[in-house]
Amino acid sequence: MTSLRPWKSLKRNAIFDGGKCGFKGTQLPMMVALCTGMLFIVYRTTLFQYEHTEMEVKMHPFDSIKESAFASGLLNNLPRGIVRPNSDMELKPLWSSSSRSKTEVDASNRRYLLAMPVGITQKRNVDTVVQKFLPENFTVMLFHYDGNLDGWWDLEWSSKAIHIVAHNQTKWWFAKRFLHPAVVSIYDYIFLWDEDLGVQHFNPARYLDIVRSEGLEISQPALDPNSTEIHHRITIRARMKKRVYDVRGKVKCSDSSDGPPCTGFVEGMAPVFSRSAWYCAWHLIQNDLVHGWGMDMKLGYCAQGDRTKKVGVVDREYVVHKGIQSLGGSGKVSVFQSSSNDESSKVSSTTDTAFSSLHMIPIQTLFVCSQRHSGGLDPRMEIRRQSTWELQIFKDRWNKAVKEDKFWVDPFRSIRRRKPISDRRDKEKRSHHH
Numbered sequence: 001m002t003s004l005r006p007w008k009s010l011k012r013n014a015i016f017d018g019g020k021c022g023f024k025g026t027q028l029p030m031m032v033a034l035c036t037g038m039l040f041i042v043y044r045t046t047l048f049q050y051e052h053t054e055m056e057v058k059m060h061p062f063d064s065i066k067e068s069a070f071a072s073g074l075l076n077n078l079p080r081g082i083v084r085p086n087s088d089m090e091l092k093p094l095w096s097s098s099s100r101s102k103t104e105v106d107a108s109n110r111r112y113l114l115a116m117p118v119g120i121t122q123k124r125n126v127d128t129v130v131q132k133f134l135p136e137n138f139t140v141m142l143f144h145y146d147g148n149l150d151g152w153w154d155l156e157w158s159s160k161a162i163h164i165v166a167h168n169q170t171k172w173w174f175a176k177r178f179l180h181p182a183v184v185s186i187y188d189y190i191f192l193w194d195e196d197l198g199v200q201h202f203n204p205a206r207y208l209d210i211v212r213s214e215g216l217e218i219s220q221p222a223l224d225p226n227s228t229e230i231h232h233r234i235t236i237r238a239r240m241k242k243r244v245y246d247v248r249g250k251v252k253c254s255d256s257s258d259g260p261p262c263t264g265f266v267e268g269m270a271p272v273f274s275r276s277a278w279y280c281a282w283h284l285i286q287n288d289l290v291h292g293w294g295m296d297m298k299l300g301y302c303a304q305g306d307r308t309k310k311v312g313v314v315d316r317e318y319v320v321h322k323g324i325q326s327l328g329g330s331g332k333v334s335v336f337q338s339s340s341n342d343e344s345s346k347v348s349s350t351t352d353t354a355f356s357s358l359h360m361i362p363i364q365t366l367f368v369c370s371q372r373h374s375g376g377l378d379p380r381m382e383i384r385r386q387s388t389w390e391l392q393i394f395k396d397r398w399n400k401a402v403k404e405d406k407f408w409v410d411p412f413r414s415i416r417r418r419k420p421i422s423d424r425r426d427k428e429k430r431s432h433h434h
Contacts, residue, residue, distance in 0.1 A: 089141055111138075116195055121146075125198070132202065136204045138204070187275065192271050197320065202317050220235065227322070260296070266312075269321060270319060284298060293390055
């Protein structure tokens with residue numbers, strides 16, 4: 001039989017338990033506050049570690065390559081400390097009278113690379129460009145597509161430049177083979193420029209200051225409105241904030257446009273890449289598609305973030321695109337102009353690309369003897385056909401890769417969905433940097 005406890009005892013225990021409950025109730029807010037504080041500290045610590053890791057990856061993207069090489073077992077017979085996964089384009093002396101090497105002295109300095117495809121007919125203009133860049137700690141690398149190297153040795157700086165000779169090869173052919181990210185990783189920015197750019201109004205130091213302050217990963221100087229070759233209005237130097245959009249061609253830019261070539265876009269004649277952006281862009285270059293058509297429309301995917309913020313045209317420092325025709329070694333100013341009835345304009349209208357005419361890539365020159373084409377074959381037309389064909393192949397490859405990669409998600413599709421109208425209208429400020 002269950003014993004019954006006296007009423008007074010139950011009452012006394014109830015009072016005692018109520019006191020305990022009251023004590024716990026006063027401690028609960030303190031425990032919540034303490035837990036919240038600890039969670040905040042853990043969050044901040046984790047965020048700091050993540051940002052630090054991201055920065056390390058950008059500054060030293062090849063450490064991961066080193067680790068993967070060790071993991072594969074290919075370097076197991078080497079001690080880790082001896083492995084150097086990257087290189088550079090700096091010339092080294094055969095001997096040094098100083099106990100400290102040039103690498104040690106300049107290790108803390110910012111370094112930049114100017115890489116240009118060149119032909120002897122553009123020697124004077126190339127000299128002018130290089131003279132502008134050398135004082136700002138630039139390494140100069142010249143791709144000689146016409147095979148003429150001896151004609152450059154009379155220039156004072158030529159012996160300090162890197163010269164690579166390959167007949168009839170394009171800028172992107174050279175870049176894919178000689179600008180591997182592991183080789184150019186010491187350079188903060190890589191200028192991959194054509195040879196026919198006028199730099200009278202361009203200052204490399206001021207340009208780099210703007211690019212760094214604006215956080216641009218991929219950029220280009222604006223084009224002087226009087227340039228011979230202009231293919232997209234977004235690249236024209238804007239004296240005012242208001243943009244006049246071009247409504248010709250297949251792509252029509254408006255205030256609602258949020259992709260290339262209307263915003264977050266640079267052309268192929270004067271791109272500038274950060275170290276991180278080039279690491280991505282190099283992998284985007286197709287080894288067998290040497291003209292590079294169509295690639296400019298996808299460069300935004302290498303911008304390390306929102307392309308409307310990380311890709312831009314710098315108006316304050318601008319250049320003149322002379323449109324000098326180096327095909328066949330003529331070295332004459334091209335008479336091609338974008339017009340509704342011009343064949344090159346028709347090509348650009350049917351191809352969604354910034355490389356809309358032959359002169360966007362002057363180094364794809366075929367330096368061919370006139371006797372070889374006495375039968376009337378126009379090498380410029382043949383190159384244009386080849387470029388258009390390569391463009392279609394590039395598009396097909398991109399579409400196929402997107403379809404087959406089940407884990408890939410277009411980062412800009414989600415951005416477009418959540419971007420407010422006011423933010424879209426403000427992209428003018430983000431695309432052109434004054």
